[in-house]
Amino acid sequence: xxxxxxxSISKGAFPTMQLESTSCTLGSLKAGxxxxxxxxxxxxxxxxxxxxxxxxxxxIFTLRLGPDRRGVVLESGGTRVALGKxxxxxxxxVPTAPEAI
Numbered sequence: 243x244x245x246x247x248x249x250s251i252s253k254g255a256f257p258t259m260q261l262e263s264t265s266c267t268l269g270s271l272k273a274g275x276x277x278x279x280x281x282x283x284x285x286x287x288x289x290x291x292x293x294x295x296x297x298x299x300x301x302i303f304t305l306r307l308g309p310d311r312r313g314v315v316l317e318s319g320g321t322r323v324a325l326g327k328x329x330x331x332x333x334x335x336v337p338t339a340p341e342a343i
Contacts, residue, residue, distance in 0.1 A: 264336070265280045265334045265335060266335060266336075267334060268305075268309070268314060268325075268330050268331075269330030273305055274305065276303065276304050276305070276339075277336055277337045277338050278301065278335065279298065279300065279333060279335055280299060280336050281299055281333075282332060282334075295323050296318055297316065297323060301318050301319070302338065303318040304317045304318075306322060312327060313327045313329065314330065
């Protein structure tokens, strides 16, 4: 969905446009995909554990391996993190274009 700022149009400026982001689960991405973590649906202690590994909402990552029957390997901030398959549906992400990173 595209939103246009009508205030800018009425002032004679070019319209500003925003693309609405669509989120998906980590398990729906393919190896080589890039994205931004939007939400982690897990108990507080498990979220804290991921944050200690550098994975938190807003973190940008590249999916290096997977998803497969064992899980995934993410790279974020120069660190690679392996996550088991139980995380694939608990982490919501927004896919990003390579130049957005």
